Amino acid sequence: MPNARASHLTRRGLLSAGGALGLGVALAACGQETKGKKGDSDKAAAKSGPWSFTDDRGQKSESKAAPKNIVAFTGTAAALFDYGVEVTGVFGPTKTADGKADVQAGDMDISKVEILGNVWGEFNVEKYAALAPELLVTDMWEKDALWYVPDQSKDKILKLAPSVALWAAQINMPGALQRRADLAESLGADMKAKKVTDAKARFEKAAERLRQAAKAKPNLKVLIGSGSQDLFYVSVPKMSADTLYFQELGVKFVEPKPNAQGFFEELSWENAGKYDADIIMLDNRTGTLQPDTLKAKPTWAGLPAVKAGQVVPRVTEPIYSYDKCAPILEDLAKAIENAKKVS
Structure with missing residues (x-):
């Protein structure tokens, strides 16, 4: 995009x-x-x-x-x-x-x-x-x-x-x-084929791991974010297949006040700290700003999740095969398992 x-x-x-x-x-x-x-x-x-x-x-x-x-x-x-x-x-x-x-x-x-x-x-x-x-x-x-x-x-x-x-x-x-x-x-x-059935089994195992991780840390809040030069976007979890599923598995997300289209809220960088979050899932797509670039923005650097090192990549447009989606669930489960409450 x-x-x-x-x-x-x-x-x-x-x-x-x-x-x-x-x-x-x-x-x-x-x-x-x-x-x-x-x-x-x-x-x-x-x-x-x-x-x-x-x-x-x-x-x-x-x-x-x-x-x-x-x-x-x-x-x-x-x-x-x-x-x-x-x-x-x-x-x-x-x-x-x-x-x-x-x-x-x-x-x-x-x-x-x-x-x-x-x-x-x-x-x-x-x-x-x-x-x-x-x-x-x-x-x-x-x-x-x-x-x-x-x-x-x-x-x-x-x-x-x-x-x-x-x-x-x-x-x-x-x-x-x-x-x-x-x-x-x-x-x-x-x-x-074994490759397919193995990947599906791994996906199902990863889903259960994420469910248990979310259950064990019910107070953690995750923010779904994406950075551009001028704006920080906070997405509504139910509007995308991946984050809707994470929510169904028990992950607690920040719920922004979206624009009329209902997908995300646009925040100026001055207001990037509007929502408290313990983990930030940051858009990993080509064309979006990544942590090494965002660190130059004071409001980003000051976010509790950023200071705690609790920023993880978000595969915003997943490749919808079991082989590619299983690691996404595993990575989020690991992030929640290792995270601490900072907000």
């Missing part, structure tokens, strides 16, 4: 910005850890016979056989990759300024996919058409809004191939995981 440079962009823009959304994906106003290697994922065997899939818009896509030539939002492509389904092209944050894989690229080898757009608002329609796509896949933060598919070229893009949109909000993390697993399976992924 674009950086949260403006404070009054649409929620979609902000989300993409990487800033406000920061926390609960919450923006729209204005990843996982491993990357760059092809991995040992095997290509999913193409399914024979007719293929169909009904997405989270309620829209059914059909073809005579399972699509092989797939173009997807980077994070969604990375989730499919973990199940053995590889894509031809991607759009969304894929490559950093120094040419390395973005956190949202997961284990994909980005040198082997066509990058149609790397930033918010960028999508090369001509390159997309040249790929002769059989399916377009992306996330959905708002009903019928296709993540990183520009509004100005959406009609042209959607005429070229069927599309699938899957919720990244208005659903919890297990729900988001299941939907991407459903899509991968429809495309030929073996969901009984």
Whole structure:
């Protein structure tokens, strides 16, 4: 997403910005850890016979056989990759300024996919058409809004191939995981493969660990934050699949007073200490300010959680595979287990 440079962009823009959304994906106003290697994922065997899939818009896509030539939002492509389904092209944050894989690229080898757009608002329609796509896949933060598919070229893009949109909000993390697993399976992924079942078991174990950690320290409060040069965004936990699930597991979050769109509250840096918090989950996306940069802001440096060293990265746009989500739960559980009350 674009950086949260403006404070009054649409929620979609902000989300993409990487800033406000920061926390609960919450923006729209204005990843996982491993990357760059092809991995040992095997290509999913193409399914024979007719293929169909009904997405989270309620829209059914059909073809005579399972699509092989797939173009997807980077994070969604990375989730499919973990199940053995590889894509031809991607759009969304894929490559950093120094040419390395973005956190949202997961284990994909980005040198082997066509990058149609790397930033918010960028999508090369001509390159997309040249790929002769059989399916377009992306996330959905708002009903019928296709993540990183520009509004100005959406009609042209959607005429070229069927599309699938899957919720990244208005659903919890297990729900988001299941939907991407459903899509991968429809495309030929073996969901009984040991790699998949082991990852799911690890995720379930991590969820229970987080539940117990939250139960053991019920007085700890967690703030979901994202920093831009001018603003500090505090997200509403229920508005994103990951933090909604953490809340369901018992994690106590700061509940900001969101703007009219309901995803986050925009605070000037002078007011960054408005909410008491013992742990800060800080947006880890490319384009948002990280602790090494934020330390130059006095109000950030003075926050109790910052002074106590209780700031942890937040994977704001998770790669929704069990393999990538299990560590997110483990890391938050560890942070809570080790944290002390400072607010």
